[in-house]
Amino acid sequence: MFTQTVDLAKTSVRELNQRLHELDAERDEERWRILNPCGAHAIACGLRVPVTVEIEGHAGYYCAGMNQKATVIVHGNVATGVAENMMSGIVHVHGNASQSAGATAHGGLLVVEEDASARCGISMKGIDIVIKGSVGHMSAFMAQTGNLIVCGDAGDALGDSIYEARLFVRGKVKSLGTDCIEKEMRPEHLQLLETLLERAGSDARPEEFRRYGSARKLYHFQIDHASLY
Amino acid sequence: MIRNTSMCGIVGLFLKRSSLEPELGAWFSEMLICMSSRGPDSAGFAVYGDLAPPGKLKVTLQHSGLNFDWSLVAVALERRFRDKPSVDVNSSHARFLVKTDVQAIRDFLRENFPEVRIMSVGRRIEIMKETGLPESVVERFSVRRIVGSHAIGHTRMATESAVTTEGSHPFSTGLDLCLVHNGSLSNHNRLRQRLCRQGVEFHSENDTEVAAGYFARQLANGATLKQALEAGLGDLDGFYTFTVGTEDGFAVLRDPIACKPAVLAETDDYVAMASEYRSLANLPGIESARLWEPEPAVVYHWSRTESREVGASKQDLIRPATAGTWGRNGVDRKRSPSGKMLNPSPNV
Numbered sequence: 001m002f003t004q005t006v007d008l009a010k011t012s013v014r015e016l017n018q019r020l021h022e023l024d025a026e027r028d029e030e031r032w033r034i035l036n037p038c039g040a041h042a043i044a045c046g047l048r049v050p051v052t053v054e055i056e057g058h059a060g061y062y063c064a065g066m067n068q069k070a071t072v073i074v075h076g077n078v079a080t081g082v083a084e085n086m087m088s089g090i091v092h093v094h095g096n097a098s099q100s101a102g103a104t105a106h107g108g109l110l111v112v113e114e115d116a117s118a119r120c121g122i123s124m125k126g127i128d129i130v131i132k133g134s135v136g137h138m139s140a141f142m143a144q145t146g147n148l149i150v151c152g153d154a155g156d157a158l159g160d161s162i163y164e165a166r167l168f169v170r171g172k173v174k175s176l177g178t179d180c181i182e183k184e185m186r187p188e189h190l191q192l193l194e195t196l197l198e199r200a201g202s203d204a205r206p207e208e209f210r211r212y213g214s215a216r217k218l219y220h221f222q223i224d225h226a227s228l229y
Numbered sequence: 230m231i232r233n234t235s236m237c238g239i240v241g242l243f244l245k246r247s248s249l250e251p252e253l254g255a256w257f258s259e260m261l262i263c264m265s266s267r268g269p270d271s272a273g274f275a276v277y278g279d280l281a282p283p284g285k286l287k288v289t290l291q292h293s294g295l296n297f298d299w300s301l302v303a304v305a306l307e308r309r310f311r312d313k314p315s316v317d318v319n320s321s322h323a324r325f326l327v328k329t330d331v332q333a334i335r336d337f338l339r340e341n342f343p344e345v346r347i348m349s350v351g352r353r354i355e356i357m358k359e360t361g362l363p364e365s366v367v368e369r370f371s372v373r374r375i376v377g378s379h380a381i382g383h384t385r386m387a388t389e390s391a392v393t394t395e396g397s398h399p400f401s402t403g404l405d406l407c408l409v410h411n412g413s414l415s416n417h418n419r420l421r422q423r424l425c426r427q428g429v430e431f432h433s434e435n436d437t438e439v440a441a442g443y444f445a446r447q448l449a450n451g452a453t454l455k456q457a458l459e460a461g462l463g464d465l466d467g468f469y470t471f472t473v474g475t476e477d478g479f480a481v482l483r484d485p486i487a488c489k490p491a492v493l494a495e496t497d498d499y500v501a502m503a504s505e506y507r508s509l510a511n512l513p514g515i516e517s518a519r520l521w522e523p524e525p526a527v528v529y530h531w532s533r534t535e536s537r538e539v540g541a542s543k544q545d546l547i548r549p550a551t552a553g554t555w556g557r558n559g560v561d562r563k564r565s566p567s568g569k570m571l572n573p574s575p576n577v
Contacts, residue, residue, distance in 0.1 A: 039506035
């Protein structure tokens, strides 16, 4: 059951976030319910304790940004930058996500039940992202570490200028970005997929996916590769 | 230099049922005001209301002096065109119904009232725009009471330039056409030169006005609205979400990189577009609306078939064939082989 219900038609996002920031780190039974988000920005940003926050509706920009330890569940769509720079915890979106979902995030798990648009996982630094639908163009651009799993299709220029993040796509990849190539699926990758798909509540099978990653040609400047930059 | 800016908010509302037209002003006003945080410097809108009587044009004019005597213009117009124009003054703007053609009214105003600005010319369009918070602009023009089939609007945040009426959106792009823009164009100077050589007139240094002139030129050369917008994908360099108002509908286009936001909502009653969902959140029936993010480089266009005989015959009636990258729930992802949208609601 919910321990708190906050109606954003009556309470400001600033006040909500302040109250969430003041929660005691020792208590993890807190379960908050947020009503009438109406696309407001920065809902449940910067949480640092293992509270659960459920948002009943569509959230705006940077929802659950910088999250640590908290579980944020959105029963609706989210706008730009959901779980941006997340460090740990779980963000679960039961709708669609706009661009830059999980951008620059260092850890935690982001699950999107529907689609995520352009630049999903841009510059990701350790987060695990499971998109049950498709992702838009330039996803995993400059992705450094972590895992991006796409159960649907990927748009143009997947993994452009990628570092060491692992990308798994079940459907079609419209095109791969510079220095991103298909790679062999080894047993440890299937194991990883199985674990993450299970955590995300997906019934997709690991063997249906293909793996993509860095060709590592852009790491050091070589004149032969100048045209790739 | 007057430039468009990185921020700005845009909104569009297109009603599918004529019975809802009295609601347009109230619904649209809330959408526009909600985008104040994206653009607090000025606001403007184009509304498509009553059709001008046959042979007459609806001309919306602006004068910076609030006490300007519009009857001077009315008298001069009557003398020049031998027809008594009807005048409807709304704050700094005045709407005239004049028996004339576009070039004649432009020439007449340039010669006789050079300080009067033409906001729009057409059979249905009326453009009004002013500096100030969107809410004050809405109050000033009594937008809540406006009746019409559709409206598009813009809230501007100027970061590099003067905040002026002429730098505000929408920009009229020809008869009953107008454009609002979120983004910035990088090749507008070169393009302006090119268009000037082709005889297109510009009244500001604004990049959006160049895009407006570009689309008007394309249309004048016989392109459909869809073709004009698609040509823009090749010729306009920069960031943009455009919303274009036409006599019987509106269109949305995002650049291929799609940094500038847009969200669309459709119900049986309306199609609504906004930079952010916040602007749509208070529309009636939004809970059950189909919501999606328009795909990059895809032209979305809605129009009313019942008004298509009025000058819109050249335009394709296209519907979004794709749900964009959003919306798998209850969304029709079928695409016709040509990639065009099938008309999902033929009696719209």
